[in-house]
Amino acid sequence: MIVEDLPVAAEYLKNCCEKSGDIEVLGHFTNVNDAVTFLNNQRVDLIFLDVEMPGDDGFKLLDRILYSPKVILTTSKTEYAYNAFEYHVTDFLKKPFTYQRFQEAIGKLAFSEDNRKKESTDDHIYIKTDGKLVRLNNDDILYIESMGDYVKFVLADKKYVSHNTIKNLEEKINPAVFLKIHRSYIVNMKKVQNIRDNTVVINGLELPISKANRAEVLKRLNVI
Amino acid sequence: MESFMYNELIDPVILSNLYENDYAFIQKIFQSFLDSGIDGDLQQVDTCFTSGDTDGLRKVIHKLKPAFGFVGLTSIEEQCREMELLCANGRSLNDLTEKITELLNAMRAGKKAIEDDLQKLILFNKT
Numbered sequence: 596m597i598v599e600d601l602p603v604a605a606e607y608l609k610n611c612c613e614k615s616g617d618i619e620v621l622g623h624f625t626n627v628n629d630a631v632t633f634l635n636n637q638r639v640d641l642i643f644l645d646v647e648m649p650g651d652d653g654f655k656l657l658d659r660i661l662y663s664p665k666v667i668l669t670t671s672k673t674e675y676a677y678n679a680f681e682y683h684v685t686d687f688l689k690k691p692f693t694y695q696r697f698q699e700a701i702g703k704l705a706f707s708e709d710n711r712k713k714e715s716t717d718d719h720i721y722i723k724t725d726g727k728l729v730r731l732n733n734d735d736i737l738y739i740e741s742m743g744d745y746v747k748f749v750l751a752d753k754k755y756v757s758h759n760t761i762k763n764l765e766e767k768i769n770p771a772v773f774l775k776i777h778r779s780y781i782v783n784m785k786k787v788q789n790i791r792d793n794t795v796v797i798n799g800l801e802l803p804i805s806k807a808n809r810a811e812v813l814k815r816l817n818v819i
Numbered sequence: 820m821e822s823f824m825y826n827e828l829i830d831p832v833i834l835s836n837l838y839e840n841d842y843a844f845i846q847k848i849f850q851s852f853l854d855s856g857i858d859g860d861l862q863q864v865d866t867c868f869t870s871g872d873t874d875g876l877r878k879v880i881h882k883l884k885p886a887f888g889f890v891g892l893t894s895i896e897e898q899c900r901e902m903e904l905l906c907a908n909g910r911s912l913n914d915l916t917e918k919i920t921e922l923l924n925a926m927r928a929g930k931k932a933i934e935d936d937l938q939k940l941i942l943f944n945k946t
Binding site: 600601602603604606607610671672690 | 833836837844847848851852854855878881882884885886888889890
């Protein structure tokens with residue numbers, strides 16, 4: 596998906612995607628509001644995202660969507676590199692960029708996906724809490740809850756608070772075990788006891804499922 | 820394949836790097852540049868300047884900068900970069916009268932060069 600208000604840049608990007616043969620452009624939007632509406636109804640794997648546009652900027656889009664697709668920023672201002680790093684974007688294309696540079700960015704995407712798959716075989720994570728790194732086995736984690744700039748890892752008998760975000764964790768935890776059910780909750784799917792209406796029950800606790808994540812949750816259940 | 824001779828304001832090396840001499844696509848990009856409301860944007864540069872709207876001027880120049888880059892008008896792109904920086908640093912527009920006038924003239928000349936070369940490219944691509 597392309598979010599870009601400059602027609603020549605959008606035209607150029609579409610051509611690069613077509614030329615690559617690997618990327619199908621599902622939509623092109625010139626402002627954040629329209630793009631968010633689309634993104635919350637349809638999942639995409641990758642967004643080419645401009646930063647300065649009329650209305651909200653590109654980073655606001657990343658704050659507002661309910662899942663974390665890969666992002667390649669396209670801007671003519673290198674000053675956004677720091678924010679790009681903060682938002683874990685895959686690459687940063689300075690306009691105008693060559694097709695070769697576009698291919699490099701796409702290459703990084705494949706590399707980061709490989710890394711993610713490699714990481715996803717892990718059965719544990721380390722979290723930074725109280726000035727130390729604590730190992731948590733995936734099987735011990737019931738769910739993870741957002742607390743603004745912090746997240747709470749809830750185990751059966753303990754809770755840990757760590758400086759992190761749900762968005763960032765979603766990228767790093769094992770997707771075979773964990774699933775984001777709401778902008779504030781990631782749950783261990785092995786711990787789900789039952790699902791009723793728009794809630795999942797884990798260890799007797801009811802956690803909300805957002806409308807945007809409901810289909811994905813149901814897809815992951817082994818309903819017979 | 821025969822090479823197209825661009826207007827002297829247009830950087831042929833940049834266009835070759837960006838489009839690998841795909842002249843049909845260059846024609847499409849030139850057309851898109853002209854269809855994208857460039858006249859309105861140039862008018863906005865003028866309006867922001869005369870009304871002393873530094874942030875408005877910075878925003879419209881920020882948008883125009885890569886547009887000029889994509890059509891090979893690299894010297895204008897560079898002038899835009901410099902002006903964007905001056906605006907971002909809070910320079911009074913009264914101090915920038917000469918530079919803004921130069922930039923607007925360069926942008927208008929650049930637009931004219933793209934219009935002329937688009938017509939030539941259409942003919943070139945037909946043959």
